[in-house]
Amino acid sequence: xxxxxxxxxxxxxxxxxxxxxxxxxxxxxxxxxxxxxxxxxxxxxxxxxxxxxxxxxxxxxxxxxxxxxxxxxxxxxxxxxxxxxxxxxxxxxxxxxxxxxxxxxxxxxxxxxxxxxxxxxxxxxxxxxxxxxxxxxxxxxxxxxxxxxxxxxxxxxxxxxxxxxxxxxxxxxxxxxxxxxxxxxxxxxxxxxxxxxxxxxxxxxxxxxxxxxxxxxxxxxxxxxxxxxxxxxxxxxxxxxxxxxxxx
Ligand SMILES: C[S@@+](CC[C@H](N)C(=O)[O-])C[C@H]1O[C@@H](n2cnc3c(N)ncnc32)[C@H](O)[C@@H]1O
Numbered sequence: 001x002x003x004x005x006x007x008x009x010x011x012x013x014x015x016x017x018x019x020x021x022x023x024x025x026x027x028x029x030x031x032x033x034x035x036x037x038x039x040x041x042x043x044x045x046x047x048x049x050x051x052x053x054x055x056x057x058x059x060x061x062x063x064x065x066x067x068x069x070x071x072x073x074x075x076x077x078x079x080x081x082x083x084x085x086x087x088x089x090x091x092x093x094x095x096x097x098x099x100x101x102x103x104x105x106x107x108x109x110x111x112x113x114x115x116x117x118x119x120x121x122x123x124x125x126x127x128x129x130x131x132x133x134x135x136x137x138x139x140x141x142x143x144x145x146x147x148x149x150x151x152x153x154x155x156x157x158x159x160x161x162x163x164x165x166x167x168x169x170x171x172x173x174x175x176x177x178x179x180x181x182x183x184x185x186x187x188x189x190x191x192x193x194x195x196x197x198x199x200x201x202x203x204x205x206x207x208x209x210x211x212x213x214x215x216x217x218x219x220x221x222x223x224x225x226x227x228x229x230x231x232x233x234x235x236x237x238x239x240x241x242x243x244x245x246x247x248x
Contacts, residue, residue, distance in 0.1 A: 022088035034210025063131030114143035169206035201236025
């Protein structure tokens with residue numbers, strides 16, 4: 001783990017509020033071949049669940065970070081609201097959308113995901129990727145899910161992921177904000193207004209395995225990991241959920 005990825009005793013909010021963390025975010029995670037594979041995989045998770053029709057559709061990137069998903073959604077013509085608690089992260093998105101000419105398509109908003117101030121039923125589609133584990137407590141995560149469900153329209157979709165403490169890949173780095181597959185399902189089931197459309201895990205092997213493996217072996221390792229992830233989702237590092245809001 002490089003210096004900017006070292007967590008101090010401060011909360012994730014403080015960690016991601018640092019300019020050096022925001023500036024190094026993409027490069028630190030998604031520039032190795034293994035990092036790029038994960039990035040592509042996660043972008044596909046979001047893109048494949050976007051509404052087919054984009055007319056009048058409003059999408060939310062919650063905990064948008066440096067805008068990995070914001071940019072993909074804006075490129076596809078969606079009107080995107082990107083929110084994050086960190087002004088440094090919002091500044092990083094601002095630079096990207098300016099460079100790409102997407103200023104008219106993306107609205108930036110400083111928000112705390114467990115306490116959103118958007119209107120009820122405002123968004124047709126919401127992604128909230130790599131955020132839950134950064135909310136520090138399970139209570140914040142439950143509140144965040146509640147908020148995302150409230151601001152999603154009936155018939156809309158919420159995509160998010162959790163980090164699983166049962167995964168060997170996080171051995172030695174467990175945090176109290178990690179949630180098992182079973183616990184996450186229990187939390188989701190406590191919200192009767194949503195149903196789980198899809199739930200799948202990814203990465204039995206650690207990110208480091210992917211970063212250190214010789215590039216020519218990565219395709220093979222990825223396929224092997226994909227098969228293992230399907231058989232043993234409860235041991236995957238990341239578990240992804242696609243929820244549909246049934247009613248307000
Ligand atoms: C690991 S990054 C993920 C960024 C982006 N979603 C992605 O997948 O690349 C976590 C992001 O969540 C944001 N975050 C953490 N706690 C938050 C909170 N309570 N409210 C809003 N954003 C928060 C951080 O500022 C950071 O940008």
